[in-house]
Amino acid sequence: MLKKFAAIITALLGSKGIYKKYLILNIIIIAILTVGVCFVFNDYSWYDTTIVQIQKVAASPVTESNRTKSNEKYFQQSMVGIIMNGEYQGKRIYLQNKSSSSGVLDDKYKSQNEVFVKLHLDHSSKKLTGSIIGFKRDKYMAVLLALFILLLINVTKMKGFFTLLSLCINIGGFIYAVHLNYAGHNVLILSEFLVLFFTFISLLLIGGFKKKTFVAILSTLISLCFTMLIFKLAMICTQDINYTYMEYITGQNYMADLFMSQVLIGGLGAIMDVAITETSAINELVVVNKEISIRELIQSGREVGFDIMGTMINILLFTYVCGIIPIVVLKMKNSIKLGTIIRMQMPMELYGFMIGGIGILLTIPISVFVSIVLFKKLRRSL
Amino acid sequence: MIKILAVIFILLLYLIGRGRGIITFKSLCLNVAVLCSLILFISWGWNPVLVTFPCCLIICYITLFYQNGRNAKTLASFSAVILVLILLFALSYYIGYVCHLGGINEILRNEDEIAMLSPDIDISMVQIAVSVIITGLIGAEMDASISVSSAVYEVYINNRELNLSELFKSGLHIGSDILGATMNTLYFACLGESLTLFILFKNYHYSFFEVINSKAFCQEFVIILFSCLACVLVVPLTAASISYILKNLNQFEKYLLDEELFSV
Numbered sequence: 001m002l003k004k005f006a007a008i009i010t011a012l013l014g015s016k017g018i019y020k021k022y023l024i025l026n027i028i029i030i031a032i033l034t035v036g037v038c039f040v041f042n043d044y045s046w047y048d049t050t051i052v053q054i055q056k057v058a059a060s061p062v063t064e065s066n067r068t069k070s071n072e073k074y075f076q077q078s079m080v081g082i083i084m085n086g087e088y089q090g091k092r093i094y095l096q097n098k099s100s101s102s103g104v105l106d107d108k109y110k111s112q113n114e115v116f117v118k119l120h121l122d123h124s125s126k127k128l129t130g131s132i133i134g135f136k137r138d139k140y141m142a143v144l145l146a147l148f149i150l151l152l153i154n155v156t157k158m159k160g161f162f163t164l165l166s167l168c169i170n171i172g173g174f175i176y177a178v179h180l181n182y183a184g185h186n187v188l189i190l191s192e193f194l195v196l197f198f199t200f201i202s203l204l205l206i207g208g209f210k211k212k213t214f215v216a217i218l219s220t221l222i223s224l225c226f227t228m229l230i231f232k233l234a235m236i237c238t239q240d241i242n243y244t245y246m247e248y249i250t251g252q253n254y255m256a257d258l259f260m261s262q263v264l265i266g267g268l269g270a271i272m273d274v275a276i277t278e279t280s281a282i283n284e285l286v287v288v289n290k291e292i293s294i295r296e297l298i299q300s301g302r303e304v305g306f307d308i309m310g311t312m313i314n315i316l317l318f319t320y321v322c323g324i325i326p327i328v329v330l331k332m333k334n335s336i337k338l339g340t341i342i343r344m345q346m347p348m349e350l351y352g353f354m355i356g357g358i359g360i361l362l363t364i365p366i367s368v369f370v371s372i373v374l375f376k377k378l379r380r381s382l
Numbered sequence: 383m384i385k386i387l388a389v390i391f392i393l394l395l396y397l398i399g400r401g402r403g404i405i406t407f408k409s410l411c412l413n414v415a416v417l418c419s420l421i422l423f424i425s426w427g428w429n430p431v432l433v434t435f436p437c438c439l440i441i442c443y444i445t446l447f448y449q450n451g452r453n454a455k456t457l458a459s460f461s462a463v464i465l466v467l468i469l470l471f472a473l474s475y476y477i478g479y480v481c482h483l484g485g486i487n488e489i490l491r492n493e494d495e496i497a498m499l500s501p502d503i504d505i506s507m508v509q510i511a512v513s514v515i516i517t518g519l520i521g522a523e524m525d526a527s528i529s530v531s532s533a534v535y536e537v538y539i540n541n542r543e544l545n546l547s548e549l550f551k552s553g554l555h556i557g558s559d560i561l562g563a564t565m566n567t568l569y570f571a572c573l574g575e576s577l578t579l580f581i582l583f584k585n586y587h588y589s590f591f592e593v594i595n596s597k598a599f600c601q602e603f604v605i606i607l608f609s610c611l612a613c614v615l616v617v618p619l620t621a622a623s624i625s626y627i628l629k630n631l632n633q634f635e636k637y638l639l640d641e642e643l644f645s646v
Contacts (some may be wrong), residue, residue: 047591072502103508104501105491107482116595134488137600138591140481144607151614156558163562167569174573174580182584191577198570206562230390238383248489248578248598258578266574269567276563302398307532309399310406310449311525312567314413318521319571321417322514322605325424326486327496329510332425333503338418352574354387361394 022157029153033146040142044085051136052081052093052117054109062098073101077109083128084114093117093128104330107135166205173197187254191261195224195268207276212283215374219367220268220275226366227267227359231260246348259348266320266352267359270312274360277308278367286375294372301368309360316356320349409449416440417517424513427505431475434513438467438520445524455535457634458624459527466523466616467516474515474608484508487598489582511601518605522568523612529560530617531624538628546629553621561617565610572606 044051062074077097083089095117099108109115109132116134152160177190199220207213235241235256243255281304285292331341395403416437423433442463446456478484484507490496533556534549544552579602583593593599627634 048589049591071504100501102501102503102505103485104503105486107485134592134595135482135597137481137595137597140477141594141600141603144477144604144611148607148611148614151611152561155554155614155617156561159558159562163565166562167565170569170573178580178584181581187581202566206566231387234383234386234390238386241383246578247493248582258581262574262577264574265577266571268574269570272570273563273567306399306402308529309395310402310409311445311521311528313406313410314445315521315525315564315567316571317410317413317417318517318519319568319605319609320575322518323575323602325421325514325517326484326507326510327490328421329425329505330486330496330499330501330503332421333505334499338422349575350384351387352571354384354391356571357391358387358394361391361398364398 022154026150026154029150033150037139037142037146041139043138047085047116049116049133050086050088050119050130051084052095052115052130053084054079054081054095054111054113054115056080057109057111059099071101075099075101075108079109081115081117083117088119088128091128093119093130095130095132097132109135162205166202169201169205170198173201186257188257188261191264195264196221198265198268199272203272203276207280212279212371215283215371216272216276216279216367218374219279219363219370220272222370223271223275223359223363223366224264224268226362227271227355228260228264230358230362231263231355241351259351262348263352263355267356270316270356271359271363274305274308274312274363275367278304278364279371282368282371283375294376297372297376298368301364301372305364305368309364312360313357316353316360320353320356324349405449409444412444412448413441416444420513420517424505424510430505430509430513431471434516435467435471438516439464441520442467442524446528450528454627454631454634455528455531455624458531458627459524459620462531462616462619462623463520463523463527465619466612467520469615470519470608470612471512471516474512474604477604478508478511478515481600481604482508483597483601483604484511485597487601488596489579489598514601515605515608519609519612522564522609523616526557526560526564526613527616527620529564530557530620534621534624535628538625546625549625549628550618550621553625554618557617557621561613564613568606568609568613572602576602 057077057079059075059077062076075098077099079095079097081093081095083091083093095115097106097109099106114136115132116136117130118133119128119130122129149160149164152164156163173194177194181187181190199217203213203217203220207216241256241259243259246255246259278301282297282301285297285300328338328341332338392407395407397403399406420433420437423437424430442460446460446463450456486496486507530553534553537552538544538549576599579598583596583599588596
């Protein structure tokens with residue numbers, strides 16, 4: 001069995017000679033990523049907040065008389081830890097924490113965990129005490145990110161670099177826009193500019209500086225306009241969106257704009273994906289057979305569209321819906337029925353999914369139309 | 383509002399997709415039903431991780447075999463998707479536990495809507511976090527997988543002399559083209575969702591280090607990272623399995639229903 005498996009692997013990889021180049025590339029990448037991860041593992045001095053590494057944990061169950069219905073168990077954890085940074089570095093600290101078996105609002109700490117602590121500076125007692133304000137997650141995130149980059153570059157070779165580059169530039173633009181929004185600019189206008197920026201950067205970096213990239217950009221923007229037009233019309237016709245159930249809106253008062261920009265950015269990726277697939281397909285057909293008729297092009301464009309629309313809509317469904325599971329479960333455990341949640345407390349994610357789906361469907365004919373006009377008609381007239 | 387959007391959505395699905403649109407719509411409904419029952423099962427107190435796995439299998443089955451037919455492409459995709467799912471189940475379980483990703487994050491818990499609810503639910507929130515990660519990645523994973531397998535299939539149909547290694551390489555080549563676009567889709571969907579979160583971080587004067595260690599950010603970040611990881615992992619596996627199936631057709635004859643392959 002194992003021998004057969006090894007034979008298949010060697011057959012898949014083919015000759016070994018060309019892999020020497022990638023071996024060197026791999027070693028370089030692994031070295032860079034290891035340095036980065038090691039750095040994150042020892043970045044205590046970068047933090048202003050006190051970091052404590054927990055050494056010992058003792059947990060004792062707490063019984064609470066007022067909770068009768070559920071089997072929820074509560075624990076009082078008392079911990080001893082060592083301070084890793086700042087003025088009191090190396091000293092012992094005593095911490096208290098309350099945890100529950102389901103952990104909805106609290107965390108259960110174990111030995112060797114690292115937590116952020118607010119010190120209680122009380123000079124009367126000799127013991128240093130503090131309260132836990134957060135968990136240090138950056139090192140795990142760094143390991144995951146490094147693993148992802150390593151795999152990406154191994155699978156996609158150089159193309160992965162461009163994808164990562166475009167993601168980084170986009171994050172930069174996004175953070176700058178958030179800054180501008182904080183400075184008082186309207187969020188909707190900002191995200192309109194942001195969408196333009198995203199479209200150009202991502203498509204140019206993924207597709208390269210080619211004619212079909214510009215066709216893809218054009219069809220993305222046109223489809224986005226139509227999608228938002230439909231959304232805006234639907235919003236004007238029925239003014240019953242309840243913004244109370246939007247997440248993370250504490251202390252903000254321009255909800256309609258915020259919601260619009262959320263939907264705008266959320267649908268952009270899917271629309272770009274469809275546009276780039278359609279334009280590449282049409283371009284390929286025109287290049288291979290210059291005499292191909294417009295009717296045939298429309299037919300092939302539709303075929304390609306059939307193939308991608310189902311899975312693209314699925315991507316949006318799962319990406320949007322997965323985020324609401326914890327809150328829906330929490331509500332259902334508080335005896336709110338699933339039907340009530342869907343009807344009365346419509347999670348905003350469902351709107352995002354609907355708009356994204358409409359966007360995907362609209363993009364199929366629009367991008368076929370745009371690419372036929374640009375590849376076929378314009379070429380003839382030149 | 384949602385009704386109007388739903389009507390427009392279904393209308394467009396029919397106008398653009400016709401017959402295929404209706405199949406897409408049916409499988410979408412089935413997927414939504416599976417998701418709803420997943421939520422129901424979890425709220426009944428069943429183990430979230432153990433419920434998520436069969437639900438994911440059903441979703442894969444619906445999307446691949448019902449929506450795209452039963453053939454060499456979907457068979458290869460199905461095996462690769464399941465393999466990646468098992469791998470990532472283990473990884474996300476580990477990450478969920480060590481990173482304390484379960485529970486309602488520090489920002490949401492202060493909102494009125496959540497603050498009114500009782501936290502005594504007797505379900506492990508970390509396990510719910512695992513099922514969130516897995517349901518989040520399955521759509522993208524299947525998309526990447528089916529694109530690779532159908533592209534390799536087309537290559538094989540047009541040129542049957544290619545050997546295993548050449549088919550595998552063409553699969554990887556096509557896969558790297560697809561990955562960029564798929565990751566973009568995921569990335570913007572997540573970015574759009576977390577726009578409000580970032581604005582909130584800015585308004586509350588969170589520093590960079592506070593942001594990257596906060597539960598709110600890490601929950602979003604892990605979802606997108608795992609989705610991208612799933613896409614990256616599934617591409618070579620699908621390329622390998624589809625080329626293996628195409629080169630050893632006689633072994634898989636009884637599972638395959640399409641005639642095209644056998645009419646040489």
